[in-house]
Amino acid sequence: MDKGIGSAEHYTAGEGWTPGNLDFFTVKQKEFTAEEHDIWRTLYRRQLDILPKRAISLFMDSLSTLGISQEKVPDFNDVNNILMKRTGWQVVAVPGLIPDEPFFELLANRRFPSGNFIRTKKQMDYIQEPDVFHDLFGHVPILADPLFGDYMEAYGKGGLKAAKLGTIDKLARLYWYTVEFGLIQEPQGLRIYGAGILSSPTESVFCLEDKSPHRIGFDLKRILQTHYQIDDFQDNYFVIDSFRQLLDETYADFTPVYKELRGAPVIMPGELREGDAVLQRGTGVYAAAAAQRRAQRARK
Numbered sequence: 001m002d003k004g005i006g007s008a009e010h011y012t013a014g015e016g017w018t019p020g021n022l023d024f025f026t027v028k029q030k031e032f033t034a035e036e037h038d039i040w041r042t043l044y045r046r047q048l049d050i051l052p053k054r055a056i057s058l059f060m061d062s063l064s065t066l067g068i069s070q071e072k073v074p075d076f077n078d079v080n081n082i083l084m085k086r087t088g089w090q091v092v093a094v095p096g097l098i099p100d101e102p103f104f105e106l107l108a109n110r111r112f113p114s115g116n117f118i119r120t121k122k123q124m125d126y127i128q129e130p131d132v133f134h135d136l137f138g139h140v141p142i143l144a145d146p147l148f149g150d151y152m153e154a155y156g157k158g159g160l161k162a163a164k165l166g167t168i169d170k171l172a173r174l175y176w177y178t179v180e181f182g183l184i185q186e187p188q189g190l191r192i193y194g195a196g197i198l199s200s201p202t203e204s205v206f207c208l209e210d211k212s213p214h215r216i217g218f219d220l221k222r223i224l225q226t227h228y229q230i231d232d233f234q235d236n237y238f239v240i241d242s243f244r245q246l247l248d249e250t251y252a253d254f255t256p257v258y259k260e261l262r263g264a265p266v267i268m269p270g271e272l273r274e275g276d277a278v279l280q281r282g283t284g285v286y287a288a289a290a291a292q293r294r295a296q297r298a299r300k
Contacts, residue, residue, distance in 0.1 A: 010096020010117055010129055017102055022109055025102055027116055029076050029093040036118050037072040043124065043133050043199075044070040050204045056184055056191045059198060062141035073118065073132055079140065087149035091140055097129055101163050107156025110149070112139060125202070128230065138195030139179070147243035148193075152179070154251050167258045170224040177223050178246060183207065183215065183239045190215070190239065206233050212286035214270065215239055217277030220249055221257060226267045231294070235270030235287040239279055 017024045032040070048070065052060060062068075067078050080090040092106065094113040106113050114135035119127040127134070142148050155175065162171040180196035190208055197203045207213065214236040216222070223238055240246045267273060270287045 010115060012095050012098050014099040014102060017099070019101070019105065021102075022106060022111065025094045025098045025106075025113065026092045026111075027095060030116050032073045032118065039118055039121060039124070040073045040133060041070055043119075044137065046201050047137070047199070047204070050201055051192070051198065053188070054192055054204055054208055055198055056142070056186065056193045057188075058145055059141045059193065062144040063137075066141060066144060068136060068141065074136065076114070076136075079136070083140065083144060086144050087146050089143045089149050089152075091136065100168055101160065104156045104159030104163065107152055108160060109156070110153055112143060112152070114140075126200075134195060134199045138199035142193055142195070145243055147247050151243065151247045151250065154247070155179070158250075158254055162254070162258075165255065165258060167254075170258065170261065171254070173226055173228060174220070174223055174250065176228045177226065177238045178240070181207070181228075181234050181237060182246075183237045184243075185239055185241050203233055206286075207237055210286060211283045213237055214272060214276075214278060214282040215280040216272075217279055218245065218249065219275075219277065221261065222267070222273070222276065224254075224257065224261060225264055227269055229269055229290070229294075232290040233286060235284070235290075236282070 012025055066082050068074050076091045076093060083089050083091070087110075089110045089112060091114050092111045093116040096115050096117065098113060103113065112135070115129070115131045117131055118133055119131045143152065155171075159168070159171055162168045178194065180194050182192075182194040184191050184193045192198055192204060192207060197207050210233075213234055216236055216238050218238050218240045226236070228234065270282075270284055272278060272281070
């Protein structure tokens with residue numbers, strides 16, 4: 001999975017880890033400083049101004065009922081006391097990014113790893129690696145939904161299979177376009193459930209209101225083929241009708257799908273294909289400018 005490891009400041013290698021050792025990467029949650037709690041408050045309040053009527057309704061409800069408040073970085077134990085009763089999930093602290101297989105194994109056992117650090121004031125608008133704000137604010141409220149909790153557990157189990165089959169690259173795309181950058185159609189309109197968007201003040205607006213990106217109906221095989229960029233807004237977003245749809249369409253052994261897609265070309269971001277359920281065709285204006293910036297950086 002491309003999680004930005006190459007540029008990550010917080011990454012723990014897997015030397016010494018063995019399958020079944022669920023506690024290998026977990027650490028005691030750190031005691032955050034007053035300055036770090038202040039960063040949390042600033043990030044939280046900024047998102048509260050943006051997310052109403054943009055985030056899935058479940059998200060806004062879960063923030064308060066799980067005890068994820070704006071006052072300080074929550075104590076994971078307090079959150080877990082509520083979350084475990086709802087869906088059997090718990091949050092565990094890890095130093096930062098961890099290798100794929102132990103990450104999958106934690107998910108398969110309903111443990112969500114959260115970064116044990118928070119971004120600095122210089123990183124308020126963008127941080128490439130997931131910190132405690134991204135993980136706890138962005139991911140955990142959605143885990144309070146039983147169907148989404150089942151999906152995440154199934155994803156973890158599927159990841160362990162993908163590691164053995166050498167198809168992690170394909171499965172990573174599913175995580176990216178659902179768990180991180182997924183949109184959902186609610187009766188009130190299009191809403192956000194992906195944590196990468198929920199924790200971003202700019203992409204929270206861009207994904208729903210900008211004319212540049214394509215919004216495409218969920219299609220498992222299409223997503224498994226679709227490349228993504230980790231350094232800018234998405235060129236396309238995939239939309240589900242419900243968490244039931246997401247679980248039903250992915251709760252299966254992907255081995256036959258991987259065989260079918262073996263040798264199939266990668267679909268580039270922003271590319272539309274025949275058969276796509278295009279809900280909103282984008283102009284691609286922002287995507288073109290982002291591609292130019294990417295090319296300029298590559299030449300330096």
